[in-house]
Amino acid sequence: MSAGAPRARPFAACGLFAACGGLLATALVIGLACAQVGVRAGTIPLDTGTAPPKSPSDPRPQFTLLYFNDLHGHLVPFAREGDTTRVGGAARMATLVARIRAENDRASRPTILVEGGDIFQGTPLSSVFKGEPDFKFLNMIGLDAMVLGNHEFDFGLDVLRRRMSEADFPILAANVLTKDGGRLLARPYALRELPNGVRVGILGLVTDDTPETTDPVNVASLTFQPPLLAAARWVPVLQDSADVLVGLTHIGSEADVRLADTYEDFDVIVGGHDQVLIHRPLVEDDVIITQAQEHGLYLGRLDLAVAGQEVELLADTIYPITRDIPDDPAVAAMVASYTKRLDRELNQRLGVLAGRLNGERHELRHSPTNFGLLLTTMMRDLTGADAAVINSGAVRASIDAGPVTLGEILQALPFTNRIVTVQLMGDAVERMLAQSLRARGQPDGGGFLQVAGIRYADADSGAVSVEIAGAPLDRAKLYTIAITDFLFSGGDGYVIFRKEGRNPRDTGKLLARALTERIRENSPLSVPDP
Template identity: 25%
Template sequence: MRFTSSLLFSAMLLAGCASAPSSIPEPGLTLSLIHINDTHSQFDASPASLKDASGEPLYTYIGGHPRLLTKAQQLRAQAAQEGIPVLFLHGGDAFKGSAYFELFEQRINIDVLNRMNIDAMALGNHEFDIGLTKLADFADKVNFPILAANIDTAAEPLLANSQNLKPYSLFMLDNNQLTPVASVNAAAGREVVAVFGLALEDMRAIAPDTGAVVFSSEIQSAQHTVDALTAQGVQHIIALTHLGHQRDLALASAVNGIDAIVGGHSHSLLGDFRHWYLGAQRPYAAIVTNPDGKGQTCVVQAGQFAQAVGQATLKFNTGGELLSCAGQNTLLAGTDYFRQALRNEPSRIAAVEQAVTERYVAGLPRTAIVAEDAALRSVLDNTYLPAVQQAYGAVISSTETEVPHVRLPGSGGSDKHGSPLAGHIADAMLKYVNQSAVQNLIKRPVQLSLVAAGNIRAPLAAGEVREGNIRLEVLPFDTPLSLLSISGAELRALLTDIISQSVVAGAHTGKFPYVAGIRYVAKQTGPATADLTTLDIKQNGSWQAVEPQQRYSLVTTSYLADGNDGWQLLQQLQAKQSDRQDIILRQQQVVLYPVKRVTAVQDSSGAQSFSARYHNSDGLPCKTEGVDCKVAAQAFIDYLKANPALLQQQREPTVTLQR
């Protein structure tokens, strides 16, 4: 079942405040939820900036797992002091996104997350990025359950016997503490809180390797799970999801009986964080009315990269009805402050400014200065960091200021043109495929490039830029480049569709398109619609309108060319035949893999997955020794080497989003 934005709007009673009944109810359980999501193996702190009390720029670092651990422990201790039971929940996507992960994969996540005292985690799409064997290893070795009530692993031997991958977990209330319990009966009459998980129902169209796992309807599975738990006498039910904030709101308006939804996937830092140049999203803790018109659900999410932690306090009456939900996301600040984006010792603020600056930062809304947990910091520094530092390789460029990356223009303190970094990467891809070494093989000039915001996993911090910054952080995926032709009309339809999907409030925006060789102006025309008012292509050094009937050659990533993450029109254009060529590197030499067609396969639940069929191979040999499939990363590295001052230069915008 699908819900329009207008229906969602009418379903939402309150946003950012508690619901108030007409009469004072008898008090029941009070529950605290500590939550994080989309941490993406960002174990170290992230660069951040703000203005000091006098309006001068100030550069610092925020978040990271050692700081996150300290804050979670503080929140637990505070709840215990107040006699409030607490759960610490992770909304999924612990995998991918840092040099630590590229080197140590699931192993470092097992080590670090097992030290966090997490109670449960949702199954995110990036947990599938490195294969089912390593996902199974992660699920079996973490000391908390991985939850997804809408998946069936019975036909997938690598996951079928996992005891820690399950639909829900039960927690028994005893002496104002919640402890795991095997069943309602085992609770022996004590109050029980249930936490069930939901994974993306369209996971097969997003994740690269889901094997024979079946993903079922989010809404139907949620209602079935809630009904089953309610029938067992469970009064308090939390959904731990990795669906995106918009789909969480839809879930709350379509399912009866969920008290709170703790989400992930859309990286939604709910609340106003413009003072940190992180934008202002919907207020924290939206209260949504259920379809029965009686029940209410509190919906929360906590941003990304371990930069902030959410804390929601839920209050119930003795009948188990949610009375109120309140709280906030808190950004985790440190005490290292610099006057330049390089963040080097010469730019550190003077000692006489330190105390004043700390008081100022600590007084900012939704901000806390938090010390790193010393033990976890030591583990990272001594066990993992030496190998990470060695892997970064040669310096290829430098930048005096951060080169930021945002998914959607206008978010995260960006302007209507969005991500400068994505534009440079699109330029690099276009330059790479038009060099003579590639043209001698493909024998067709390429006019434009397309890249999705989600292909890019990190900004470039000020300072030296090394190859490892690109291959391990910015573009860590195996991303072969794909060349294919498209008409002007098809290009317009593709961009319009993707942008329309992206402008929906709270939507997952990793699909948003950045471009080179063309430029567009898109205007949002409704809650879920956008139109292209301008679509030009550069020819002979000047901009000209894209012709609907003209065919153009484009380069993008193979992931997008297959139709993943909402780019399905590209799959549909190649369903019967394709002129596409995929590029990988073998012994650092370009090798082409021509594609016959791209198929869409449905599993037993109706979910689709997309797969390229090649003329000369069963698939790309990306895991073979001597083969490098990080071609997009190599293209950007080559581009920076050839243009070492590139990151200091202003790029002509090719994306404009008017909202």
């Protein structure tokens, strides 16, 4: 590492991102494309190393940095929408981590394992047990450090502090302070000296938009400083203490680029938050920037050599977590114990429905139904959006009138869809509705949109006489639309959201969880007329 003065420099890859309308949209495209082709897919052999054998003439100490991010409670292998193959899984990842560590131990190459935030929220297993099994998993795989993500605050500070007290590893957040006295909520950094003498400093930075992406009540007692401001405070502290400086961030790839652009001291930035699969690390002026998408789908690896102030990237790998990797028995048993408890939770009565919610495939995918209207009205209420839409394929079953259980909710809404808002111009809304009407005529029809806050007439040319929030649609006006993360990522062909959408915001709220809360708080819940 060199001197710690802030600086400005061009980023070589920015032209690509700018041409595609912003880093987030481009990264999502890259991530989806890589997932479809199966990045470095295939059977994971016993010998998992990609680092070149250490040459006897190379005196430089080496180490491996393993990373993942945005697990969002996905401890159990799962099938993504539109696919039946079960991917991911905590027990599989545990096996892969153990194999790499064992191989590195034979080569006298130390291993560091880090996680880029957002362990909580995204599955019933995480939500019902408030992250308890998630943190047990992190302890069992020997995590070396994690940074807090915005969704770590979703269950409130008391729960977060409980989970932090259970962790066998440092939890980092250099820019989160209490309002009463300005005390740090977590450790700002971790410093680890490896057996080969290399000192690795890990600085944790959290997105400062956390008050907007979790329940504001949960963080009302906290201040989230801008990450660059916190870096200015803590990078100089680590300058004389560490040979390698790692930024472990949950601020998004675009902010990671700004961080690397501003401070030359970082050798590696491992990110999270926008859930991007960076297939090959970005390297700009010796700063390595990487991220491993989400949900435990991938484990990332960097093999590094250190010589004084210089850190060289020897090799990099993205491992898909697939069924070819056997389960770690201990982790599998732990996860199974919680899933059994979850099964009991699923039979709990949540409340009462005053009428039947119609989720019949042949009706839902061809016309508005009361289930679609209930969900989109709920999404609109939760976000304050002008309108809300959801693809009909997100709903997989009806729910009968009378007592309702959590299991029935999850049977009807089996996907881990999160509620997202995005802004679209009025002319884009018209094209979105035209695409929805075209989907209605397709054999599947899952892309037909259920809507709230939008009224329109169906004509051969598409949607006509469109009204939003009770007023005629203005093609030149910007509207806030509540959707799901599936639609934002281009699901059912709706690339319009990520290509033309502005100011996307992920609420972190699962659609199924939102409906659960709606029923609990309003029982007996009335059913709307479509």
